Amino acid sequence: MRPLLLLCLLAATALPPQQLHAQQPTPDAYPPGPDSQVQNVPHGTVEKLVLPPGRFYPGTPHNYAIYTPANAPAGPLPYMVFLDGSSYLGGLRAPIVLDNLIAQKVIPPMIGVFVDPGILPAIRPDAQNRYERIFEYDSISNRFSQFLLTELLPAVEKKHALSTNPDEHAIVGTSTGAVGAFVAAWHRPDQFHRVISLIGTYVAMKGADTLPALVRKTEAKPIRIWMQDGINDHKTPTEQYGTSFPGSWPRANEVMFEALQFEGYDVKFSMGTGAHDTKQGTAELPDAIRWLWRDYTPEHGVGKIEVHPPAALNDTGWITRGSVWATVDAANNWESLGSAINPNLDEATQIALVGGARTQNGIIYGSGQGTVIWGERGKKVSVVLSPVPAPFAMALSPDQAMLVVTDLVHRHQWSMQLDKDGKPINAEPFYRLEVLDDDGGATGAAFDNLGQVYFATAIGVQVCEANGRVAMILNSPVVDKPVQKVAFGGPDHDWLYVIADGKLFRRKMKVHGVPVDKPEKPPQPPL
Numbered sequence: 001m002r003p004l005l006l007l008c009l010l011a012a013t014a015l016p017p018q019q020l021h022a023q024q025p026t027p028d029a030y031p032p033g034p035d036s037q038v039q040n041v042p043h044g045t046v047e048k049l050v051l052p053p054g055r056f057y058p059g060t061p062h063n064y065a066i067y068t069p070a071n072a073p074a075g076p077l078p079y080m081v082f083l084d085g086s087s088y089l090g091g092l093r094a095p096i097v098l099d100n101l102i103a104q105k106v107i108p109p110m111i112g113v114f115v116d117p118g119i120l121p122a123i124r125p126d127a128q129n130r131y132e133r134i135f136e137y138d139s140i141s142n143r144f145s146q147f148l149l150t151e152l153l154p155a156v157e158k159k160h161a162l163s164t165n166p167d168e169h170a171i172v173g174t175s176t177g178a179v180g181a182f183v184a185a186w187h188r189p190d191q192f193h194r195v196i197s198l199i200g201t202y203v204a205m206k207g208a209d210t211l212p213a214l215v216r217k218t219e220a221k222p223i224r225i226w227m228q229d230g231i232n233d234h235k236t237p238t239e240q241y242g243t244s245f246p247g248s249w250p251r252a253n254e255v256m257f258e259a260l261q262f263e264g265y266d267v268k269f270s271m272g273t274g275a276h277d278t279k280q281g282t283a284e285l286p287d288a289i290r291w292l293w294r295d296y297t298p299e300h301g302v303g304k305i306e307v308h309p310p311a312a313l314n315d316t317g318w319i320t321r322g323s324v325w326a327t328v329d330a331a332n333n334w335e336s337l338g339s340a341i342n343p344n345l346d347e348a349t350q351i352a353l354v355g356g357a358r359t360q361n362g363i364i365y366g367s368g369q370g371t372v373i374w375g376e377r378g379k380k381v382s383v384v385l386s387p388v389p390a391p392f393a394m395a396l397s398p399d400q401a402m403l404v405v406t407d408l409v410h411r412h413q414w415s416m417q418l419d420k421d422g423k424p425i426n427a428e429p430f431y432r433l434e435v436l437d438d439d440g441g442a443t444g445a446a447f448d449n450l451g452q453v454y455f456a457t458a459i460g461v462q463v464c465e466a467n468g469r470v471a472m473i474l475n476s477p478v479v480d481k482p483v484q485k486v487a488f489g490g491p492d493h494d495w496l497y498v499i500a501d502g503k504l505f506r507r508k509m510k511v512h513g514v515p516v517d518k519p520e521k522p523p524q525p526p527l
Helices: 003-013 085-089 094-103 133-138 143-157 176-187 208-217 249-262 279-292 347-353
Strands: 045-051 062-068 079-083 111-115 169-174 194-198 224-230 266-272 335-339 363-368 371-376 382-385 391-396 402-407 412-418 424-432 444-447 453-457 460-464 470-474 483-489 495-500 503-508
Touching: 045 143, 062 085, 062 094, 062 143, 079 085, 079 143, 079 176, 085 094, 085 111, 094 111, 094 279, 111 143, 133 143, 133 176, 143 176, 169 176, 176 194, 176 208, 194 279, 208 249, 208 470, 224 249, 224 279, 249 266, 266 279, 347 444, 347 483, 347 495, 363 391, 371 391, 402 424, 402 444, 444 495, 453 495, 460 483
Parallel strands: 079 111, 079 169, 169 194, 194 224, 224 266, 391 444, 444 483
Antiparallel strands: 045 062, 062 111, 335 503, 363 371, 371 382, 391 402, 402 412, 412 424, 444 453, 453 460, 453 483, 460 470, 483 495, 495 503
């Protein structure tokens, strides 16, 4: 690393949070170094192309380019996807950087895919185009990752064989594009294990401000990420708290970095003195790419990026309550059991996996046509008109005193008290789930012995503490597929069973459910 750049980085990263105030940027603080200059090395080629409109952005073509390294070896190659591709082809000098780092053998020979956001062309000459960049990159749904994996990359594969190993795939973005890059990897960690985020827009524009909370709560994914921002990003000396409505860019990046650290990610954060521009990113791009692929050697290829609990997990002061790592073990992931119908499961677990609940007295609860239905098997059932807008699945608390009724459409899930006859009363929208855009509500629920509720949702198994707050989210066993049902089972009731993508999975837990015939009073919840 160049001495001037190193001094700038050390000075910036040494600033404590309370001193992240805007300063006058130092002129030419981030000059591009030798790895960003044309050198006497073999040069790759860049072919510019147009991807025709497809399913995810109808009517909208995308300009893209493919960088092919010089003397490319035969066989499938690793690749990096660069969002806002034209800026990386130009000012950020990515092809030059790739040429130099490949020649140094510090990164593998790889394909570079440079894609620009789409523009829907106007039909009339007096009409404006529709510019898709914010919709594509700032949205936190899985639409953009689906576009990359089912439309863009297959087009690239028609010209070049690409590696199928996610450890050999990286994605890079700047500003709003940094959000797009991270969210693509977040949704598809089976495809992208390496991310570069420059001046990331993790502020309140289209939901990116919620990402740090999701990262803290969600079981870690195998992603390595380099982050960069500057303390003058959307700040001036007279506007210390930001100049734009969505929030503070430096603070948002800092909060995102802390969340990634908290959950045990392999992450590096370079906070400099720059503004919302690419000067620092251009200067640091070689270091970022080198760090991202630092496990590469020409003899052995790239290393495997794996999930590890945070190093501080067992330190004094770590709060284990509500921690993913206090509930599951990274080494014990989901185990596939095949068909969703499994006759070997006990009756209570089978009932739970179809969305019902049964008490020790034989009362069974279910839903139908906006109502909660309950009664003993073989006898006349009773119906309670439910305040839940779209009631769907049921779960009983460990002491069988409360009934959870899930809402299929909305984020709030309902708690009802059971009277002496088993009738649900005193309903409240007690649990508030996390959502990504239009994910909807919950399709299943189960309690553990602590009174925590496990909700089957589009983004995984969301675990609410007994006080109603989401504390942790377990990843779906099928990447980018919703969890449809959830139940505790097994001889010791310490297996969590779920249905995802129509198949049954289970996972060993550090907590356990409560047998139907042996209800127990849960502890008082944290307040």
